[in-house]
Structure formats: structure tokens, C-alpha cells
Amino acid sequence: MTRIKAAVCTEFGAPLTIEELELRAPQTGELEVTLEAVAICHSDISYADGAWGGDLPAVYGHEAAGRVSALGAGVTGLKVGDRVVVTLIRACGQCPSCSEGKPTICDTPNAADAVLRRPDGEPVVQAMNCGAFAERVVVDQSQVVVLPEAIPAEAVSLLACGVITGVGAVVNAAALKAGQDVVVIGAGGVGLNAIQGARIAGARRIVAVDMTEDKLAIAREFGATDGVLATEVEPWRVAQGILGKGADAVIVTVGAIPAYDSAPRYLGYGGKVIMVGMPHSGAMSTYEPVVLAAMSTGMVGSKMGDVVIRRDIPWMADLYAQGRLKLDELISGRWSLEQINEAIADTKTGGAKRNVILFPGT
Numbered sequence: 326m327t328r329i330k331a332a333v334c335t336e337f338g339a340p341l342t343i344e345e346l347e348l349r350a351p352q353t354g355e356l357e358v359t360l361e362a363v364a365i366c367h368s369d370i371s372y373a374d375g376a377w378g379g380d381l382p383a384v385y386g387h388e389a390a391g392r393v394s395a396l397g398a399g400v401t402g403l404k405v406g407d408r409v410v411v412t413l414i415r416a417c418g419q420c421p422s423c424s425e426g427k428p429t430i431c432d433t434p435n436a437a438d439a440v441l442r443r444p445d446g447e448p449v450v451q452a453m454n455c456g457a458f459a460e461r462v463v464v465d466q467s468q469v470v471v472l473p474e475a476i477p478a479e480a481v482s483l484l485a486c487g488v489i490t491g492v493g494a495v496v497n498a499a500a501l502k503a504g505q506d507v508v509v510i511g512a513g514g515v516g517l518n519a520i521q522g523a524r525i526a527g528a529r530r531i532v533a534v535d536m537t538e539d540k541l542a543i544a545r546e547f548g549a550t551d552g553v554l555a556t557e558v559e560p561w562r563v564a565q566g567i568l569g570k571g572a573d574a575v576i577v578t579v580g581a582i583p584a585y586d587s588a589p590r591y592l593g594y595g596g597k598v599i600m601v602g603m604p605h606s607g608a609m610s611t612y613e614p615v616v617l618a619a620m621s622t623g624m625v626g627s628k629m630g631d632v633v634i635r636r637d638i639p640w641m642a643d644l645y646a647q648g649r650l651k652l653d654e655l656i657s658g659r660w661s662l663e664q665i666n667e668a669i670a671d672t673k674t675g676g677a678k679r680n681v682i683l684f685p686g687t
Contacts, residue, residue, distance in 0.1 A: 331384045331459035332665045337375030340666045346449055347442045351397035351463050358411055361478035363457045364388035365672050365680045366486050376605040383450035384441060386457030387413040390481035400466045409469040412485045412634055413453040416467045429629040460684060470638045479681045480652040484638050491518025493630015496526055498599045499574040503527030508564050508572040508591045510534045511579035512544040514679045515601060519576040521650060524548030532564045547651060561590035571596055578602050585610035589617060598624040655679045
């Protein structure tokens with residue numbers, strides 16, 4: 326067992342507490358990563374607020390980067406000292422979903438022993454297969470990708486979730502073609518990356534929809550050609566006026582029910598809504614199915630951008646190296662683990678793109 330510091334959720338909606346926990350050694354097919362950086366995703370905050378239930382105590386955090394510090398038996402293609410991005414995508418490689426190239430929806434349960442325990446032996450949930458609000462993690466080898474030394478750790482961490490989710494929603498889930506039109510609802514961390522994905526894919530027009538002019542201005546910096554305030558009486562009509570028609574794809578990156586209710590209204594014939602943002606459990610949306618049927622439109626869920634991490638993350642890292650994918654510009658603030666509650670509070674204001682926790686030595 327290795328003793329580490331971690332930010333532990335002991336009560337939904339309450340501040341996280343810094344505790345010393347025991348981290349077990351990696352087992353067969355696993356590795357230990359000493360973290361350099363972990364970004365704060367809205368999903369972490371929603372889980373810690375109890376939006377989707379779950380067991381406590383738990384350690385959240387799933388957008389991480391660090392160096393391999395120990396290897397379990399049977400691990401291949403990795404060595405101690407490698408710089409890696411750590412994702413929550415744990416894939417068995419053998420179930421029907423994995424066999425069809427969809428590792429983000431692997432349906433094989435995680436049967437590994439408890440990774441984290443308090444000193445008295447009480448198990449602590451390693452949330453989202455990561456538990457990365459901590460100094461070290463033990464994860465399955467399928468969850469990591471080796472990345473070049475030249476990329477800063479804080480930028481590497483963003484490739485674990487927000488970037489691949491946003492870019493992948495456009496490139497993989499929407500399968501956007503050059504010259505098509507996109508509406509992105511929500512210009513937060515994931516939304517900005519969906520905008521980048523649309524720009525990289527060659528969209529003709531990229532319309533960002535958000536609540537404030539400040540957020541729309543940031544969206545333009547990341548590639549949006551136009552912006553529409555969600556506070557308009559019928560913002561979809563404004564967007565269609567800009568495009569001259571309905572959109573080919575609407576990417577919903579926020580977990581807000583009004584956004585989901587209105588999303589199909591932005592579509593043109595044959596278009597589809599890509600459902601990325603996650604509302605709280607029990608929240609319900611409504612739409613008029615006859616319109617979708619008559620216009621041959623649809624709504625498709627996208628988990629983690631439908632990515633294959635060893636295919637898509639190196640590609641995105643190379644785009645960053647070329648200056649075609651913004652990562653540094655996504656970082657709003659840098660914090661220590663002891664400041665995590667302040668960083669979460671700052672993220673909740675809605676003004677932050679991504680706050681990152683940096684560990685000593687980074």
C-alpha cells in the first residue's frame with residue numbers, strides 16, 4: 326500500500342476534504358500513475374453534488390495526466406516514466422461494444438479489488454474508474470495513452486475528457502462533413518471543443534448559442550463564425566437566419582432541459598441532434614416526434630465523443646503541436662489540491678473554461 330493525499334467526497338453537496346488514503350499496488354493489467362495535473366470537469370461537480378447518486382465516500386476526478394510509476398503483471402507497451410493521459414474509458418476489448426469499436430460503452434463490469442481505502446480499512450470509491458483528485462491513481466492499462474514530452478502536463482490532462490468529448494461529438498458522433506453547418510449549444514469547456522471540432526472538420530458556419538455575450542465572444546476565439554443569445558425569444562430562428570437553412574448538426578453540450586427542448590428546432594432536413602450534456606437524473610425533456618419523422622431528423626447520444634483513445638488522442642495531440650487545436654487557451658486557473666474547493670466554486674460560477682489542479686514538481 327502507498328499512502329497518498331486525496332480530496333474525498335463524504336457528503337453530497339458538501340466541500341471535499343483532504344485525507345490520507347491507502348492506494349493498493351497495481352494488479353494484472355494495471356499501472357500506477359503519479360499525477361502531474363487533473364482538470365475539474367462539470368461531471369465531477371455534478372457527481373459530488375449528488376446529481377446522479379452513487380456511493381460515498383468517494384474520490385472524483387477523471388481528467389488527469391502524469392507519469393507511470395509502477396506496472397502490474399501483463400502490462401504491455403508502457404514503461405515506468407512514460408508521460409500519459411489518464412481517461413475514465415476502461416475497455417475490456419472483448420465485449421460486443423468493444424468488438425464493434427465502441428470502447429466508451431464497454432459493458433464489462435469492473436471486477437477489480439478496491440483501489441482506495443482509509444487507514445482504518447474502510448473502502449473509498451474510485452469514482453469513474455479514476456479517482457484522480459489525488460496524488461496517484463491505479464488504473465487499467467486500457468485507460469491511458471502515452472503522449473509526447475513536449476506537451477505540458479496541464480494540456481495533456483484536458484485531452485482526457487473535455488477535449489475528446491467535444492471534438493469527438495462532432496467528428497465521430499455527428500460525422501460532420503466539410504461544408505456542413507453546426508449549432509453548438511453551450512460555450513463552456515465541452516462546447517468550445519465542439520466548436521474546435523467543427524472548425525477542424527471544415528464546417529461552413531459554426532453558430533454558438535449561450536446565455537451571455539462574453540461567452541459568445543470566447544466561442545468566436547475558438548472558431549465560432551456566429552453567436553446567438555439563448556435569451557432570444559426564438560433563438561433557433563435567429564440561427565436559421567444566419568445559416569439560411571436549418572443546421573446539419575446541433576451539439577448540445579450543457580445539461581439544461583431548455584437546451585434539449587429547443588435543440589431539434591435548429592435542425593434542417595436530415596440533420597441530427599448530438600446529445601452530450603448530462604442533466605440530473607429524473608429530468609425530462611419534450612419534443613414533437615412528428616416533426617422529426619417528417620424532416621428525417623434524429624437525436625443521438627454521445628458518450629465521451631465516441632472516441633477510441635489510442636486512435637483519437639494522439640491525433641488531437643498532433644493537432645495541438647501544429648497549432649490547430651487550442652489547449653492552453655482552455656485553462657482558466659491553476660490550483661493546488663488543497664485549493665480544490667475554491668477551484669470548484671470558481672468553476673460553478675460559469676465563467677471558467679477549465680480549472681486545473683497541479684501537483685508539486687509539475
